[in-house]
Amino acid sequence: MASTATQQETRTRSGIPGLVNNPWKQQDQRIQFPRLERDANFEVVVIGAGVVGLTAALALAKAGKKVGVLEGRVVAAGQAGRAPGDVTTGNPVTYQGLEKMYGADKARLVAESQAAALAHVKRVVQEERIQCSLREVDGYIIPDQAAHADFGGELGAMHKAGLADTAQVDLEGDKTAGGARxxxxxxxxxxxxxxEYLNGLAGAVMSHGGEIFESTRVRKYDNHSLTTYEGRKVAASGAVVVATGVPITSNLVDSAIHAIALHGKQVVRRRFAVGLKVPKGAVRDAIFYDTASPPHTIHLAEGGRDHDVLIVSGQDTDQGKKPSEYGDPFRLLEGYAREKWPEVQERLYQWSHPITVPVEKLGMYGPDPVHPWGNIYVGTGDCGLVLTGGTLGGLTIADAILGRADPFAELYSPRRKLKGLPFIPTLHPAYLKNTVQSIVNLVTPQLSNPDIEDMAPDSGATIQSGLRKVAVYKDPQGETHAYSAVCPHLGCLLQWNPADKEWNCPCHGSCFDKQGSNIEGPSTLDLKELSGVLPKSKHN
Incomplete structure (x- = not known):
């Protein structure tokens, strides 16, 4: 069980919402750059200081562009700051699967693109002297007992895709490799x-002439201008890059169009992770990917002088489900690790992060499909390959803005049409299911409410109050806070996420901290605080 000192935090002592206590010390991120307090002009404006945004910003700044990065919270506050930390040529779909879906040529392009992203990360760390505990290690794809993986076929597919250095090996039950053979x-x-990597990228952007502004939330944007929450006007003469995980939108009409043209092509899922204390030498320094469904990713992170931290992530599930449906993913991840590495000691960390999975299992990096004649670019849909896909996305977007030929641009274009009937958007089935279910939950009266007096401190619940749904949070002091439970993006019903103590939207991916602050797009608004709406306690 995680100790009190390492429990999840969605609002840190610094007042920055949505940071978690993980091995990367995301919760220790502090404001490093000023808020934008003036109107400004740039050639390229990047919204979001994550891996897509900072990778693109650095490439553009090094090419001589005048770049401004607008970050609503702090550098690394989003998905990438919660990611496991692996950069890989492996693909969760498998190269056999990619070849069956798209043919050998496109599978080869996927491999080449991921290899290019991997090489770029190594190169930029060296060139910019980024201190981020980078280690080159072997990656292993290990079979799940129930999966009966066809490694012969996958090995052949990986070789055909150009990953010639991949080999089938026998680890002979090595205990440090979890008994893998x-x-x-x-x-x-x-x-x-x-x-640390994102902080290093931010420093590199600045050293090459770019500017970064934190605590600067974008409220709306179009092809050549943006408006911040504080009303500052920002001109973008060349391009706008929307690098916010799930791309933010400007208004109701913009949101509705994006829901069909972009957001509906993918589903937002939640990936859970634990950080476990292990003695040094107990676990091989490698990255392990198993073939379970959902899969696990396992690797080490630096710990103390006498121990390492074993990171195990997985137990993916659709975001925004009801609190009662969560179970205990952290216990399952810890149990998985203990079965393979009996030397595991206590759980030090537990957290989760959103991942975006397109129906086509390929990221969407390039021109925004909603603005076919505009200068707006988006990066989303990394399929859980947060650092690999984000790096690839940032580079692909930068090439498009600079007018450079990019061999991967067509493959990852958000405007592409790879599957389904011509001229009809290919919406993700899980997106449709989750959206319909959310609408049903919103309009159907909730027959039983939890009694607010019985709610545990630091917990939340969605309740029925008259004709409306209310998001109720009880703080550690026992005070209750009420917010609209309707997502301000497009009106889906929010659900309490008990694992991370935040409010999640099941439709398009918006997230809000327990006190209603927006921490993930596409929404750009906080939850509306309500008063006088809570029902009386049954105990009164």
Whole structure:
């Protein structure tokens, strides 16, 4: 069980919402750059200081562009600051799967693109002297007992895709490898501290002439201008890059169009992770990917002098489900690790992060499909390959803005049409299911409410109050706070996430901290605080 000192925090002592206590010390991020307090002009404006945004900003700044990065909270506050920390040529779909879906040529492009992202991370860390605990290690694809992986077929597909250094090896039950035997070995993969890496990218952007503004939330934007929450006007003469995980939108009409043209093509899922204390030498310094459904990613992070931290992530589930449906993903992840590495000691960290999974299992990096004649670019849909996909996305977007030929641009274009009927948007089935269910939950009266007096401190619940749904949070002091439970993006019903103590939207991916502050798009608004709406306690 995680100790009190390492429990999840969605609002830190610094007042920055949405940071978690993880091995990367995301919760220790502090404001490093000023808020934008003036109107400004740039050639390129990047919204979001995560891996997509900072990768693109650095490439553009090095090419001589006048770049401004607008970050609503702090650098590394989003998805990448919660990611496991692996950069890899492996793909969760498998190269056999990619070849079956898209053919050998496109599978080869996927491999080449991920290899390019991996090489870029290594190169930029060296060139910019970024201190991020980068280690080159072997990656292993290990079979899940129930999956009966066809490693012969996958090995052949990976070789055909150009990953010639992948080999089938027998680890002979090595205890430090979790007892793995026959598996696929991918040499020269990378693990690193993503928060340190993003801080390093931010420093590099500044050193190459870019500007970064934190605590600067964008309220709306179009092809050549943006408006911040404080009303500052920002001109973008060349391009706008929307690098906010799920791209933010400007108004109701913009949101509705994006829901069909972009957001509905993917589903937002939640990936859970634990950080476990292990003695030094007990676990091989490698990255392990198993073939379970959902899969696990396992690797080490730096701990203390006498121990390492074993990071195990997985137990993916659709975001925004009801609190009663969560179970205990952290216990399951810890149990998985203990079964393979009995030397595991206590749980030090537990957290989760959103991942975006397009129906086509390929990221969407490039021109915004909603603005076909505009200068707006988006990056989303990394399929859980947060650092690999984000790096690839940032580079692809930068190439498009600079007018450079990019061999991967068509493959990852958000405007592409790879599946389904011509001229009809290919919406993700899970997106449709989650959206319909959310609408049903919103309009159906909730027959039973939890009694607010019985709610535990630091917990939340969605309740029925008259004709409206209310998001109720009880703080550690026992005071209750009420907010509209309707997502300000497009009106879906929010659900309390008990694992991270935040409010999640099941439709398009918006997230809000327990006190209603917006922490993930596409919404740009906080939850509306309500008064005088809570029902009386049954105990009164």
């Amino acid at each position: 026959v598996c696929l070995q991918m040499p020269n993969q990378v693990r690193l501290n993503p928060v």
